[in-house]
Amino acid sequence: MVKAVYELNEEQKRDLASIFGEGVNFKKKERHFYTHDVGSLPPVVKTFLGNTQPAAIVKIRDEEQAVKLMEFARKYEIAIVPRAGASSGYGGVIPTKGGIIADVTPMRKIISIDKENMKVTVGAGIVWEKLESKLNKEGLAAQAVPSSAMSATVGGWLAQNGLGYGSYEYGWSQDTMESARVVLPNGEIKDFKGDELQKIVGTMGTLGIITQVTLKVRKLEKTAAISAKFPDATSMQKAIELVRERKVPLWSVSFINPEWAQMKNRAPPKTHYGE
Structure with missing residues (x-):
């Protein structure tokens, strides 16, 4: 059983830095960015989670480094939390016991x-x-x-x-x-x-x-996006069944109901990229 560790002692920091060099980060400001994923959990959930700040962040560049990090974690009984894009929004990469974030994004070849x-x-x-x-x-x-x-x-x-x-x-x-x-x-x-x-x-x-x-x-095949409107869910179901029966190549299908469409239309435009 691993212990909840939110700060490493000096010996642990020296040990970790000797293994990963510039690939390890102990700065509190940097560690704060890893307390959440792309989404924001409801306040009541955050209360139950408590402290979610990791003790360190390690950039994993190859498999050998991943093995060394596991060896370090076993030596000191510290939790390891693998993390990549953190785009799920469900809290799966939140370090609820602190420990060390294993950032695998450098392994992208x-x-x-x-x-x-x-x-x-x-x-x-x-x-x-x-x-x-x-x-x-x-x-x-x-x-x-x-x-x-x-x-x-x-x-x-x-x-x-x-x-x-x-x-x-x-x-x-x-x-x-x-x-x-x-x-x-x-x-x-x-x-x-x-x-x-x-x-x-x-x-x-x-x-x-x-x-x-x-x-x-x-x-790689040329694909086209096609939109269609249906009066009810039953009509949409029949259309999809017909597509399957006639073996029309369909890579993906998505749908929204009228209420969802109305909410999307009322929502403010996204301006992540200044557009």
Whole structure:
């Protein structure tokens, strides 16, 4: 059982800095940015969580560093919280026991592209949008991507699990993935393949640090966005059933009801990018 640790002692800081050098950060201001994810939890939930400030942040650049961090954590009985894009909004990367944030975003390389077998192996920290862009240049595309593809990572979607654009055709996140490499808490590196992949799906990083993922890909095809309006849910259901019966290629489908549409129309425009 790990202890709640919100500050490291001087010996622990020296030990951690000797391993990771500039890749470790103890500054309180920097640590504050890791007390939450992209969303804001309700105040009542925050009250139950209590202190969520990590004791340190470590940028994990490769699998070897992930192993060393696990060894450090075992030595001092400190919690490790893997973190990537933090785009889920459900609090899965919040360090409720402080400990050390293992930021895996530096592991973002494309390790190999296998066109013959239609798969790609990538570092778990690669952002979906960056991966898709590089695949497109090779005449390939991801089978499915999360709706937060601009910031979400491949490893994060496996750890979170879910549906996204392309899931109508290809299924849940893990259905589009062939295998994953994980550094377990005991420092062992394990490959999860086939049915074993289910053991880490949706575990939110509690079983280890995902370092590498092999994905299934598809040929890049021209797609078009089509909008349609239906008088009721039954009509929409019949339309989708007809699409399936006639084998119309449909990569993804989304819908909103009238009440949701009205709220979206009343909401102020997003100005994240000054537009």
